[in-house]
Structures are given as C-alpha cells and as structure tokens.
Amino acid sequence: MVKVKEKKEIARSKVIADKPAHESDKNDEKIYFMALGGLEHVGQNMYVYKYKGKYLVVDCGMGFLEEEIGAGDVQYCDTTWLEKHKKDVVGFVMTHGHEDHIGALKFIWPKFRKPIYCTRFPAEILRRTFDGIELDYNPKKDIIEFDYHGAEIDLPPFKIETFHVSHSIPEAQMLIIKTPAGKILHTGDWTFNDDNPIEEKTNYARLAEIGSDPKLLACVCDSTSAERQTPQTTEVQVRETLTEIMKKAPGRVFVTGYSRSLARIKMFSEAARAAGRVACIKERSNPNPVPYVGLPEFREIGIEEGYLGKDDVYLHEEIKDLPAEKQAIFLTGSQGEKYAMLTRLCNGHVKELKLLPTDTVVFSAIIIPGREQDVSYLYNKLARMGIKTFTIFDTDNLHASGHAGRPEFERFYDMVHPQVSIPMHGEYISEMLNGKMAMERGGAKHMMIVHNGDMIALKDGEEPYVAESIQTGFVVMEGETERSADDQVYKNRRKIASNGAIFVTLPIDKRGFLKGVPEVSSAGIFESDETGFMKRQIQIEITNAIDKLTKTERKNHDNLHKAVQVASNKVVRAALGADKKPQYSVHFVLK
Numbered sequence: 001m002v003k004v005k006e007k008k009e010i011a012r013s014k015v016i017a018d019k020p021a022h023e024s025d026k027n028d029e030k031i032y033f034m035a036l037g038g039l040e041h042v043g044q045n046m047y048v049y050k051y052k053g054k055y056l057v058v059d060c061g062m063g064f065l066e067e068e069i070g071a072g073d074v075q076y077c078d079t080t081w082l083e084k085h086k087k088d089v090v091g092f093v094m095t096h097g098h099e100d101h102i103g104a105l106k107f108i109w110p111k112f113r114k115p116i117y118c119t120r121f122p123a124e125i126l127r128r129t130f131d132g133i134e135l136d137y138n139p140k141k142d143i144i145e146f147d148y149h150g151a152e153i154d155l156p157p158f159k160i161e162t163f164h165v166s167h168s169i170p171e172a173q174m175l176i177i178k179t180p181a182g183k184i185l186h187t188g189d190w191t192f193n194d195d196n197p198i199e200e201k202t203n204y205a206r207l208a209e210i211g212s213d214p215k216l217l218a219c220v221c222d223s224t225s226a227e228r229q230t231p232q233t234t235e236v237q238v239r240e241t242l243t244e245i246m247k248k249a250p251g252r253v254f255v256t257g258y259s260r261s262l263a264r265i266k267m268f269s270e271a272a273r274a275a276g277r278v279a280c281i282k283e284r285s286n287p288n289p290v291p292y293v294g295l296p297e298f299r300e301i302g303i304e305e306g307y308l309g310k311d312d313v314y315l316h317e318e319i320k321d322l323p324a325e326k327q328a329i330f331l332t333g334s335q336g337e338k339y340a341m342l343t344r345l346c347n348g349h350v351k352e353l354k355l356l357p358t359d360t361v362v363f364s365a366i367i368i369p370g371r372e373q374d375v376s377y378l379y380n381k382l383a384r385m386g387i388k389t390f391t392i393f394d395t396d397n398l399h400a401s402g403h404a405g406r407p408e409f410e411r412f413y414d415m416v417h418p419q420v421s422i423p424m425h426g427e428y429i430s431e432m433l434n435g436k437m438a439m440e441r442g443g444a445k446h447m448m449i450v451h452n453g454d455m456i457a458l459k460d461g462e463e464p465y466v467a468e469s470i471q472t473g474f475v476v477m478e479g480e481t482e483r484s485a486d487d488q489v490y491k492n493r494r495k496i497a498s499n500g501a502i503f504v505t506l507p508i509d510k511r512g513f514l515k516g517v518p519e520v521s522s523a524g525i526f527e528s529d530e531t532g533f534m535k536r537q538i539q540i541e542i543t544n545a546i547d548k549l550t551k552t553e554r555k556n557h558d559n560l561h562k563a564v565q566v567a568s569n570k571v572v573r574a575a576l577g578a579d580k581k582p583q584y585s586v587h588f589v590l591k
Helices: 004-018 105-112 120-132 204-211 235-248 262-274 295-304 341-346 372-384 406-415 428-440 488-499 533-547 557-576
Strands: 031-037 046-051 054-058 062-064 074-077 089-093 116-118 143-145 150-155 158-164 173-179 182-186 216-222 253-256 278-281 327-331 360-363 388-390 420-424 454-458 465-469 474-478 481-484 501-508 519-523 583-590
Touching: 031 074, 031 182, 031 216, 054 158, 054 173, 074 105, 089 105, 089 150, 105 120, 116 120, 120 143, 120 295, 182 204, 204 406, 216 428, 235 253, 235 262, 235 360, 253 341, 262 278, 262 295, 262 327, 278 295, 327 341, 341 372, 372 388, 406 428, 420 428, 488 583, 501 533, 501 557, 519 533, 533 557, 557 583
Parallel strands: 054 089, 089 116, 116 143, 182 216, 216 420, 253 327, 253 360, 278 327, 360 388, 501 583
Antiparallel strands: 031 046, 031 454, 046 054, 062 074, 074 474, 150 158, 158 173, 173 182, 454 465, 474 481, 501 519
16 A cells, blocks of 8 residues: 555656656756747736746846737736746846837736846836836835946846846846856847947946856847947937938927937037027826826936936926927937827827928938838828928938847957857847857857747856747737737727628527517618618528527527627628628616
C-alpha cells in the first residue's frame, strides 16, 4: 500500500514533470527573455526577463488599435500570464518616457504594485498621470528615480546598469542586464543624433566597452527604422528648415509634432526667434484640470527640468494679439488624433481660434504606422481650406527621427558584438534587417526573430532556443471596463459595422404561438426603404417560419430565434446579396 505522504510526493513530482524546465528547476542557470508586446509591430512595448524564478519587466507601453472596434484609440498588453507570477516580479524598469513605453502603467501597475525605476523625466510624467487618475501610490517609494547620466540598480537576482543614449525624448537609457548566465544589452529606443542641443551625446565609451565584452550574451535591439538608408537628420537641421519656412510665411505658422519632444519644441522656439516671431503652444480650450499629461504639462516639466527656458515658449493666450506674421504656434495633432488641437481646428471645433487661408501648417513628424488614414484626412482638409502645408513628403530636414536607420546601425554593430541578436520593436521586415546587420557587421552567431510570447532561453556560450510559447494578446480599456481584443462585444460591433443588424420583437404566448405581428427594425439594412417592402417581407417570412414549427419546437426559444434568423436572411440576401450576414437580436414579449 502506498502511504499518503508518498502519494502526495508522486502527485507533486508529476506536476513538476509536466512543467517546462525553467518553471520547475530553481537551479536553472539560463536567463530567459520574452515579449508580451513589442515584436513584429511598433508600439506596446513590454518585455520580461526571467532568472532563478524571478521576473524583471522592462517598459510597459500602449499601442494603437490595429482596427476600428468602436472603443478607445489605444491598447495594451494582456498580463494574465505574468499575474500568475506576481509575487516573483522584482520591479519595472523604464527605458524612457514615451507613451508606447510607459503609457500602460496606469492600468497594469495596480495589478502588481512593484517599484517602478526610471529617470526624472518619465518619473514626473508618471506622477502627474497617477495623480490625475487619483491612483493610490507612494510618489517616492513606488516611483524610484535614478540618475539619467547612468546608474546601477540592484534587483536580485538581476543587476541593471543604465547609460544615456540619444532619442527623440530626454533621458533615454540603454540597459545592461547582468546575471551569472550572462550580460544582455537592452537598447530601448535609440539613434545616434549627436547634434541635439538640449542633451549630452550618447555614451559611446560605455557602449563600445560593453559591446566589445566577449561575455555580452545578447543584444535586444530596437528595429523601428532599420530600413532607412539615409543618414539621420539632426535637430539643428530641423531648426534651420523651420526658420526658413517661418521667414517666408505670410501669416501665422502652426507646427505640429510630438508633445514630449522637448528638443523639437526648443528648436521650434529658436527658429521662431530667428524669423522674428514669438513662439507659443496652443493650450487647451478647457481650463479645467484633466486626468492626463499633455502639451501644457510637458512645457511645464521642460521648464522645471531646465530643458526649456521660461521665455522660450509662451501660451497662445499670452501672445494672441500679436500680428499674425509674428506668431509661431506649436500644437498637437501630427498623427490626426481625434481630439488633438490640429484635428479640432480643421473641423472648426475651437471657439477661440480659427484657421485662415494665410496660415501655414508644418507637420514636423513622421506618420506612425496605423495612423495614415487620419493624417491623410488632415492633409486633404487643409488643402481644401487653401492653407499651405509642409510635410516630410515634400520638404527635407523637417523631422529628426528618434530611431536608427542603416547608417546608425552600421556604426552601432561596429561597436557591439553580441553572441545572440534579438531584434525587437519593428515590423517583421525591420527586425529581419536589424538581425542581418547584427550577424554580418556585429558578428552575432545567432539571430532569434520570434513572436510575442516566445520565451528564449539564453546562456553564455550555448545556442539559444525557444523554451516555451505563452499565449499573449492585448486589451482595451473602455471607460472603466477592461476587455480583451477578441471580446464578443467587439466581435458584434465589427459584424454590425460591416453587415448591419436586425431587431425583432416576437409577441408570443406561453406555448410559443404568435399573438400578433412581429415588430421589426434595423440598423444598416432597410432604413432608407421608404416603401417598407423589405420590412413587410421579413415580417411575413418570420410569421410563416414560426407557423411551420411543431408544438414541441416552438416551446424552445432557441428554435424561435433560429426561425427568425433563417426567415430574415431569406429576404435580406435576396435584396442585398448572398454574402450579407446581419447580426440578429430577438426579444420575446409574453402575451
């Protein structure tokens, strides 16, 4: 007879045996990397490193919805899997303060409540954001600042070193993640823009030092603009371009760009001054506090942290009475966001400010993948209004990217020589180009291009492999409701949007017999049919279909619902085509 204790041990052994090795073996000497978001697409960055049963999270960002589902404009990673290991998460480390790297913390951090490590700029953004949504947190203990020039963070069993790198936002950091299994360079977003007047250059000395370390196990590297062939435009070049445009413009000049790009705002202000104009930002129409950090708040933070001078950029309210040829106005809306200032101006929704044919609008930004249609709307709207525009498609040196292109990658891999290349954050083809350069130029022995959820096992001197694939996805916060992207609500919305809906009310008795004419209405089917022919035909077909049911069949509401659907489809498809599949909603009224 097997003793009870022995039975428990056998059961426990089976559970452990069924788990992947890295889940069950605390003596495992490998370090693991996986992405919950950020691979094969741009945005929604969230990466996880695992060693000795502990988890380190790097970045926690938002992404744009890839299709219209009638919800908000953003999405973020589904953390269901990571929540199962919540007690073993040692902390969150942020590489920089862009929304696609820190924007989801307001939704995800409350589920973990582990310390967030970042430099002063993203720390201030997070504190203002958390305060705005009235999140319960400790401003000092939950958000821990480290020196943006470089720092050491001890989160056992991980040791993290940070050092400064150029990007389109202040204080961007590369990370060196150190464990006995090896060192990993996690680049975050980067470029080599050496002509950025508000910040120091990339710490090339430290990059070359870690890049030449034979113990550099892997490089997890941003791939966003790997396909770009031309050298990087600098912020100073952008300033010169803006200056020339402002000198020649007959009236006001509106410049739209990223609100967190303090270097661009600084260059905008210097260009305005050189052209004899006064620089300002267009503040919100509503003076009441808002639960998010926008352009006015970034201006304040920039002044507080010394990136902007107090007199560099005014509020539009302060300079609105100046002659039009003296005004230069920076505003949001470069991506055609629905509620951004430029979009609202184009639609005439800003009471205190109207666009004029003598105005000039400058788009000092690229188009983020997925926003093409929204930006095109603005281009066409402004053209119809007779307003002159300048964009990256017709004007050189109008935008300095925060992401490296081929010339910068070549320079990077001349310094960085990892054993393993793990391209991240970019379309699949961009990741391929990045990995190819890592092998050809950087001497990487292995290239791991994987999907979100693939857990890569890494160890010094050994071949990497995918140890496990975890199901990942994204969620959308709609009001105070969190839904997965494949929620039935969104499926129904998509179906209604493309196929319409029919709403039927059946007056029946307790035996399932009709006690009157079915009430029928629709969305996107027969509203424009003034004769009412299709509606009457649907009512007739439903009545005939239910009359044909047996006494037993009609007692089941599912059978009645199916009869309604089959009968209605007969009419709808004859009139609108065989592919039309409306959504049906059937209500029963007992008579």
